[in-house]
Amino acid sequence: MIYLDGIERVFQVGDEAVHALRDVHLEVKQGEYIAVMGPSGSGKSTLLNIIGLLDRPDRGVYRLDDVTATDLSDDQQAAVRRHKIGFVFQFFHLVPRLSASENIELPLTLAGMEPEERKSRVQAALKAFGLAGRAKHRPDQLSGGQRQRVAIARATIMEPKVVLADEPTGNLDRASGKDVIEILERLNLKGVTLIMVTHDPELGKRASREIHMVDGRIS
Amino acid sequence: MKIEDILHFSIRASTGYRTRTLLMLLAMAIGVASVVILTSLGEGARQYVTDRFSSLGANLLIVLPGRSETTGGHPPMLGETPRDLTLDDALALNRSASIRRIAPITVGSAPVSWKQLEREVIILGSTSELYEVRHLSMGQGRFLPAGDPTRGGAVCVIGYKVKHELFSNQSPPGEWVRIGDRRFRVIGVLAKKGQSLGLDMGDVVIIPVASAQALFNTSSLFRILVQASSREAIPRAKQVILNVIRERHDGEEDVTVVTQDAVLSTFDRIFTALTLTVAGIAAISLSVAGVLIMNVMLVAVSQRTTEIGLLKALGAPRRQIMSLFLAESAMLSLAGAALGLIVAFTVIWVLANIFPDFPIRIPLWALAAAIGVSLLTGLVFGALPARRAARLDPVEALSRR
Numbered sequence: 001m002i003y004l005d006g007i008e009r010v011f012q013v014g015d016e017a018v019h020a021l022r023d024v025h026l027e028v029k030q031g032e033y034i035a036v037m038g039p040s041g042s043g044k045s046t047l048l049n050i051i052g053l054l055d056r057p058d059r060g061v062y063r064l065d066d067v068t069a070t071d072l073s074d075d076q077q078a079a080v081r082r083h084k085i086g087f088v089f090q091f092f093h094l095v096p097r098l099s100a101s102e103n104i105e106l107p108l109t110l111a112g113m114e115p116e117e118r119k120s121r122v123q124a125a126l127k128a129f130g131l132a133g134r135a136k137h138r139p140d141q142l143s144g145g146q147r148q149r150v151a152i153a154r155a156t157i158m159e160p161k162v163v164l165a166d167e168p169t170g171n172l173d174r175a176s177g178k179d180v181i182e183i184l185e186r187l188n189l190k191g192v193t194l195i196m197v198t199h200d201p202e203l204g205k206r207a208s209r210e211i212h213m214v215d216g217r218i219s
Numbered sequence: 220m221k222i223e224d225i226l227h228f229s230i231r232a233s234t235g236y237r238t239r240t241l242l243m244l245l246a247m248a249i250g251v252a253s254v255v256i257l258t259s260l261g262e263g264a265r266q267y268v269t270d271r272f273s274s275l276g277a278n279l280l281i282v283l284p285g286r287s288e289t290t291g292g293h294p295p296m297l298g299e300t301p302r303d304l305t306l307d308d309a310l311a312l313n314r315s316a317s318i319r320r321i322a323p324i325t326v327g328s329a330p331v332s333w334k335q336l337e338r339e340v341i342i343l344g345s346t347s348e349l350y351e352v353r354h355l356s357m358g359q360g361r362f363l364p365a366g367d368p369t370r371g372g373a374v375c376v377i378g379y380k381v382k383h384e385l386f387s388n389q390s391p392p393g394e395w396v397r398i399g400d401r402r403f404r405v406i407g408v409l410a411k412k413g414q415s416l417g418l419d420m421g422d423v424v425i426i427p428v429a430s431a432q433a434l435f436n437t438s439s440l441f442r443i444l445v446q447a448s449s450r451e452a453i454p455r456a457k458q459v460i461l462n463v464i465r466e467r468h469d470g471e472e473d474v475t476v477v478t479q480d481a482v483l484s485t486f487d488r489i490f491t492a493l494t495l496t497v498a499g500i501a502a503i504s505l506s507v508a509g510v511l512i513m514n515v516m517l518v519a520v521s522q523r524t525t526e527i528g529l530l531k532a533l534g535a536p537r538r539q540i541m542s543l544f545l546a547e548s549a550m551l552s553l554a555g556a557a558l559g560l561i562v563a564f565t566v567i568w569v570l571a572n573i574f575p576d577f578p579i580r581i582p583l584w585a586l587a588a589a590i591g592v593s594l595l596t597g598l599v600f601g602a603l604p605a606r607r608a609a610r611l612d613p614v615e616a617l618s619r620r
Contacts, residue, residue, distance in 0.1 A: 049614050054532060054617070055613075055614050074537060075538070078534050078535060078536040079534065081532065081533070082535075083534070085534075087532045087533075089617065093528070095529070097231055097234075098231065106530075106533060107533045109220060109224045110530065110533055110534060110539065
């Protein structure tokens with residue numbers, strides 16, 4: 001489903017060329033649960049961004065569902081992100097002026113879905129993520145765990161095949177972190193491919209496959 | 220994304236940042252209000268002058284002695300001419316079908332006295348037709364009687380102000396006044412009426428034209444007022460006047476005919492130019508508002524960098540992000556314009572109440588222009604920030620907290 005070959009990503013920092021990714025090869029099957037581990041600066045997030053089509057590799061081939069994603073135009077990539085990929089971020093990235101339900105609704109709105117359909121989907125998601133009583137609350141009125149649950153609901157509302165999580169528990173206490181991991185794992189059990197970047201070896205062990213990265217290479 | 224969703228999103232975005240929204244509305248409102256108010260004032264001034272000229276009388280032509288090449292503008296008051304315009308010239312004009320009425324006018328100044336009171340007053344010598352030609356109206360008594368214009372009678376009609384100063388509260392009709400060295404019986408008082416063409420009709424005494432010529436010992440006329448039979452007949456009447464006078468003056472065209480239209484259109488042009496100039500100056504404040512909008516929207520873009528990154532991660536293409544930001548600046552501009560219109564209407568309503576004589580009103584084109592220009596400014600000055608937002612690198616945008 002996900003096929004990466006010979007991926008290189010170089011950032012220019014001042015005079016120095018930093019190789020964030022060097023000759024990365026990776027294949028992921030539908031429904032896998034992968035933990036990407038490694039020290040900071042090892043290229044974990046860059047790898048995730050490239051899989052999520054937020055960043056383009058300087059060299060190499062990336063195929064998603066037999067479509068060569070690296071050949072797509074910006075707008076086509078946006079469409080792929082919209083329908084196939086869900087992002088969960090360390091800092092949640094909720095829109096502060098929108099309520100929990102409006103944040104969850106946002107991808108549906110951007111996709112131009114009818115309001116009635118949107119409402120029923122958002123209601124279902126609020127229920128499924130235990131946020132029923134929090135629909136009207138703005139992000140600053142929610143706890144960290146609740147915020148991340150809103151973010152996960154938003155990431156999955158379009159029913160993507162892949163969920164990419166960048167340190168989803170990095171900003172949460174242990175209890176709500178565990179809560180969030182369980183939610184993500186439940187999604188994975190339903191067949192969603194889950195790729196998670198984490199520092200935490202304990203979380204890494206829960207995954208069906210661990211990838212360790214050092215200096216932009218998968219070791 | 221649906222249009223109503225774009226609008227909804229933009230409204231939420233603008234109400235989310237109150238200070239900057241208020242600033243933008245204020246700038247736009249000031250710009251729009253100043254455009255509308257200033258053009259209204261200019262338009263009012265134009266209307267005022269036009270009204271004043273119209274009150275001279277309808278379809279009016281003025282025949283002045285002396286040749287002048289100017290069209291419109293001030294008529295030459297002291298035309299140097301070999302031949303005077305005479306009463307016979309005036310009467311000769313009466314035979315054309317395109318001319319309805321003529322009123323020859325002689326002007327002079329003489330002391331007018333009643334009992335112990337004496338005053339220097341402008342004396343107009345004319346005929347009964349002046350009443351219709353100049354759209355006069357009587358306060359008391361009647362106007363000069365119709366009759367042979369070449370034979371003067373010892374009657375006079377006095378202006379409102381003259382009546383007030385000489386007779387105060389007494390009724391003048393029937394009384395005899397002395398004008399220069401002759402005695403005239405007052406037969407009427409003009410109704411109160413404003414100035415026209417620089418002559419205060421309240422401060423004159425009107426006597427038959429032949430009496431005035433005798434009084435001032437002259438055979439020439441100051442001018443001849445001619446009323447054409449219709450608006451369409453004005454050019455024909457003008458030609459007739461020139462032909463008749465040329466014939467009577469040995470083939471020399473030594474008079475000037477000023478049509479009211481020519482004067483009016485000159486003033487009209489001047490005031491339209493003035494209005495446009497003022498509107499142009501006001502438009503500068505609109506463009507200043509535009510620059511402020513750009514500034515504020517640029518701040519909005521950097522304030523909402525992570526939000527833009529998020530929208531991109533959620534699959535919003537560049538076009539969509541651009542339209543979100545454009546919609547926001549266009550909406551704020553329109554809201555500011557609406558606010559400005561409210562201010563403008565209020566100010567003009569207040570002005571109209573303070574100066575009821577001044578015909579101030581908002582020209583429709585100024586309304587349309589103000590709204591159109593504000594929308595345009597919003598879009599033009601919103602375009603750069605919107606483009607910047609659309610081009611943000613999502614990875615970098617999201618990496619900020």
